[in-house]
Amino acid sequence: MTNSIADIASADCIFVIGSNTTENHPVIALKVKEAVRRGARLIVADPRRIELVNFSYLWLRQKPGTDLALLNGLLHVIIKEELYDKEFIAQRTEGFEALKLAVEEYTPAKVSEVTGVPAGDIIEAARTYARGPRSTILYAMGITQHITGTANVMALANLAMACGQVGKEGSGVNPLRGQSNVQGACDMGGLPNVLPGYQPVTDPGVRHKFSEAWGVPDLPGEPGLTLMEMMAAAQEGKLKGMYILGENPVLTDPDVSHVKEALKNLEFLVVQDIFLTETARMADVVLPGASFAEKEGTFTSTERRVQLLHKAIEPPGEARPDWLILNDLLLLMGYPRKYSSPGEIMQEIAGLTPSYAGITYERLEDKGLQWPVLSLEHPGTPVLHREKFSRGYGQFQVVHYRPPAEEPDEEYPFLFTTGRNLYHYHTVISRKSRGLEEMCPAPVVEINDNDAARLGIREGEMIEIVSRRGKVRVKALVTDRIPRGQVFMNFHFHEAAANLLTIAALDPVAKIPEYKTCAVAIKVKK
Structure with missing residues (x-):
């Protein structure tokens, strides 16, 4: 997030897209509601009638997979009506003229035809966001898990920069992370093309710095594989072994049948987790890790806040903290250094990662610090890009709408x-809770009430959802929350794994799968 969670409450306009915030990020949703009570105008872009629609000034009910057309349509109106921030664009950005030309074709009428959003609502949303005066964007995986996911995020950045809604309170582009330490994992180099602090592996100077610190020969200069690329390589026999830590791809990856075949094709699979997950059951070796309450360490939240956790209880049985397991493996593989504590590891992180340079466990005891923290005296950074962007000038990106990889047809x-x-929560942890199981014990598929009537489907009836990749049997939830011609399903349940149906089409840049759109048929067995 460019801004802080608390900062949301000070916004005059909040644009939420691709985020069912009350269910996925309920604490952040409270800040959204607080802002609305104070008088902020809320714009919600979502195909489903989510709870935040009840608090919204405008609801843009776009067809799934058409987000990029909608965003370019908003920019078209802002530019045509000269609602953009001319001073901000002139002083802090580049590439605006190319963007102006690119969005000329995205007229409200044309965008309405593509997205299903009335042209008048597109115009009003554009005016409301641009006039702010403080406008913030909140988004989540509803716009990233598409073949245009990277382009969607670039379009949001275009929108924010065009209106000067970056680098100040109550503004910004704020991704809401999907899990508790996704931000921290990325910060620590859990991506195939960077080392900690987003330092590129292709940079010889960066590689040399880490090689010197770790006392190892030069590190590889080529980016590694993404998750979906690893699965493809395993299927092809090019990848022989895999170490999976705290992940359950047998339920969470698209086209689950393909994932299982890929994992079976490995010569050696190690899974490190706190439960014997569906993926762990396929492993040659399972390493029992400790939960968050059973170890020392830090989590970095969605607002870039590094937070210190102290161990509350001892790990059960043979479970051990992840850092100890990894340290022992490093020693067995010839790494010459044994770490004594997570605090010592943080010292190394601070020495190698500029954005974490001023972070110590002692400084984190209060309420954490938001990176970048550039020195021991630096207070942290609640708002990014106040004076300039990390590359200097903000770069507008020309991005164009593409339809989803798979759209409905006669068969599906x-x-x-x-x-x-x-x-x-995801697929593992919460399903161990008796109380949560009582609240939501079984999967359902949402189907529009008109579609249900046409197909003769009754509430609670078991129906079969079929795609080109698989099928599941699941109870029907008949509702007007979902539009005609669409169905929605949650993915937490192994009994009816939604990702048996989803398509493994990838965004060409980030390689994120298109979880959010594919074509299915509904079969009713009387």
């Missing part, structure tokens, strides 16, 4: 999309 006439449920 429904558009299928997936998401989370308030009562369950």
Whole structure:
């Protein structure tokens, strides 16, 4: 996030897109509601009638997979009506003229035809966001898990820069992370093309710095594989072994049948987790890790806040903290250094990672610090890009709409999309809770009441959802939350794994799968 969670409450306009915030990020949703009570105007772009629609000034009900057309349509109106921030663009950005030309074709009428959003609502949303005066964008995986996911995020950056809504309170572009330490994992180099602090592996100087610190020969200069590329390589026999830590791809990756075949094709699979997950059951070796309450360490939240956790209880049985397991493996593989504590590891991180340079465990005891923290005296950075962008000038990016990789047809006439449920966290942890299981014990598929009537489907009836990749049997939830021609399913349940149906089409840049749109058929067995 460019801004802080608390900062959301000070916004005059909040644009939420691709985020069912009350169910996926309920604490952040409270800040959104606080802002609305104070008088902020909320714009919600979502195909489903989510709870935030009840608090919204405008609801843009776009067809799944058409976000980029909608965003370019907003920019078209802002530019045509000269609502953009001329001073900000002139002083802090480049490439605006190319953007102006690119969005000329995205007229409200044309965008309405593509997205299903009335042209008048597109115009009003553009005016409301541009006039702010403080406008913030909140987004989540609803816009990233598409073949145009990277382009969607670039379009949001275009929108924010065009209106000068960056580098000040109550503004910004704020991704809401999907899990508790996704931000921290990325910060620490959990990506195939960077080392900690987003320092590129292609930079010889960066590689030399880390090689010197670790006392190892020069590190590889080529980026590694993304998750989906690893699965493809395993399927082809090019990748022989895999070490999976705290991940359950047998339920969470698209086209689960393909994932299982890929993992079976490995010569050696290690899984490190706190439960014996569906993926761990396929492993040659399972290493029992400790939960968050059973170890020392830090989590970095969605607002870039590095937070210190102290161990509350001892790990059960043979479970051990992840850092100890990894340290022992490093020693067995010839690494010459044994770390004594997580605090010592943080000292090394601070020495090698500029954005963490001023972070120590002692400084984190209070309420954490938001990176970048550039020195021991630096207070942290609640708002990014106040004076300039990390590259100097902000670069407008020309991005164009593309339809989803798979759209409904005669054989598979429904558009299928997936998401989370308030009562369950991903696929493993919350399903161990008796209380949460009582609140939401079984999977359901949402189907529009008109579609249900046409197909003769009754509430609670078991129906079969079929795609080109698989099928599941699941109870029907008949509702007007979902539009006609669409169905929605949560992905937490192994009994009816939604990702048996989803397509493994990838965004060409980030290689993120298109979880949010594919074509399915509905079969009713009387």
